[in-house]
Amino acid sequence: MGRTDTGRRRVHNEDVFLCDPPLYAVADGMGGAQAGELASQLAVAALAERPHGAAGEDAVEALVREANRRIFRRSLEDPAAAGMGTTVTAALVDEDAGTAALGHVGDSRAYRIRGGVLEQLTTDHSVVAELVRAGRLTEEEALEHPYRSAITRALGTEEDVDVDTFTVPLQPGDTYLLCSDGLTSMMRDEEILGLASAYGDDPDALADALIDAANAAGGEDNITVVLFEIVAGEPVSGDGRGAPVVPVPAPVHAAAPEPRPTSVRRWGAAAGSRWPALLLIAVVAIAAALLILLGFTR
Ligand SMILES: [Mn+2]
Numbered sequence: 001m002g003r004t005d006t007g008r009r010r011v012h013n014e015d016v017f018l019c020d021p022p023l024y025a026v027a028d029g030m031g032g033a034q035a036g037e038l039a040s041q042l043a044v045a046a047l048a049e050r051p052h053g054a055a056g057e058d059a060v061e062a063l064v065r066e067a068n069r070r071i072f073r074r075s076l077e078d079p080a081a082a083g084m085g086t087t088v089t090a091a092l093v094d095e096d097a098g099t100a101a102l103g104h105v106g107d108s109r110a111y112r113i114r115g116g117v118l119e120q121l122t123t124d125h126s127v128v129a130e131l132v133r134a135g136r137l138t139e140e141e142a143l144e145h146p147y148r149s150a151i152t153r154a155l156g157t158e159e160d161v162d163v164d165t166f167t168v169p170l171q172p173g174d175t176y177l178l179c180s181d182g183l184t185s186m187m188r189d190e191e192i193l194g195l196a197s198a199y200g201d202d203p204d205a206l207a208d209a210l211i212d213a214a215n216a217a218g219g220e221d222n223i224t225v226v227l228f229e230i231v232a233g234e235p236v237s238g239d240g241r242g243a244p245v246v247p248v249p250a251p252v253h254a255a256a257p258e259p260r261p262t263s264v265r266r267w268g269a270a271a272g273s274r275w276p277a278l279l280l281i282a283v284v285a286i287a288a289a290l291l292i293l294l295g296f297t298r
Contacts, residue, residue: 012034012036012037013037013222014028014029014031014036014037014039014040014086014222015027015028015029015040015180015182015222015223015224016029016037016040016041016043016044016224017044017178017224017226018044018047018048018090018226019228020048021093021228022092022093022094023048023050023090023091023092023093024090024091024093024176024178024226024228025043025044025047025088025089025090025091025178025226026087026088026089026090026108026178026179026180026224026226027039027040027041027043027044027086027087027088027089027108027155028040028086028087028106028107028108028182028222028224029041029043029085029086029087030084030085030086030151030154031081031083031084031085032080032083032084033080035075035080035081035082035083036084036085038074038081038084039071039075039081039084039086039155039156040086040087042067042070042074042086042156043067043070043071043086043088043155043156044067046063046066046067046070047063047064047067047090050063050092054092055092055094055097055101056092056094056101057101057102057103057165057166057167058165059101060090060092060101060102060103060163060165061163061165063090063092063103064088064090064103064105064155064161064163065160065161065163067088067155067156068105068155068156068158068160068161069159070156071084071085071086071155071156072156072157072158072159074156075156075157083157084156084157085154085155085156086106086154086155087105087106087107087108087151087154087155087180087181088103088104088105088106088108088155089102089103089104089105089106089108089109089110089122089178090102090103090104090178091110091176091178093170093228098169098170099167099168099169099170100167100168101165101166101167102121102122102164102165102166102167102168103163103164103165104122104123104163104164104165105125105153105154105155105161105162105163105164106124106125106126106151106153106154106155107124107125107126107129107149107151107181108122108178108179108180108181108224109121109122109124109177109178109179109181109184110122110176110177110178111176111177111178111179111189111192112168112174112175112176112177113175113176113177113193113196113200114171114173114174114175115173116193116197117193118189118192118193118196120189121166122164123164124151125151125152125153125154126148126149126150126151126152127145127147127150127151128142128145128147128148129142130152131145139188143185143188148185149181149185149221171230172232173230173231174229174230175196175200175203175227175228175229175230176227176228176230177192177225177226177227178225178227179210179224179225179226180221180222180223180224181221182214182219182220182221182223182224183210183211183214183223183224183225185220185221186213186214186215186217186218186219186221186223187210187213187214187217191213192210195210195213203227203229206227207225207227210223211223211225
């Protein structure tokens, strides 16, 4: 499920998302002309080529570093793409282990919502985040800082990249949110949590609400949200219901509301399997791009 809002001006959407269970990712590109879009698309395309059965932090890191190489190589070959780069925040779920391995570069974010608490899992690689960590800026000041979109680490700007990787244990009831800074530069964590609490049982509605809220707050940048939810379930029974879910291409948002495909997609088990296990329901991928400004903003 996706949504793109073109606004009233020329659109340039440099955010790309991937919802290809068990892999989820958000990439927010930067670069002149269409280079930012190219960088984020190359990143996601590289991730999507993951080998079957890839799992764990090493796999995520290898995928992200390969994505980096491809973007960097392309930027050397194509003068119009020189200097392009992108953030990436990726989560690779390991259903058997009950964990997710995350890989992260830049200022897109991963959050976990568990038991009514919103926790930011990733650390921004940004100028303002470093100033906040150093105690030289408050979170509030960071939101208004003129360099708030400047990142200190990106994919594709150098031959190799340092990737943050870590593993989180999954629990039934968890909701994971991957998003670009178009959401988090417009909304405070408490506001995100407030919406998550209000729409917790309806990820489609939550995604829409997050995007609408970021837009209402100014919508200064492309906004991308990917949500997935962990539910208690049962193991794969081998009846073919474990096929990967192909993300639905984002339709152009029309004036008239259109019916949405169901956002809840299962993979894994049939009912009646005997062994308890984690069944993941890939709930939603939402990419929304709301570019309100004419100029390119990362
Ligand atoms: Mn952005």
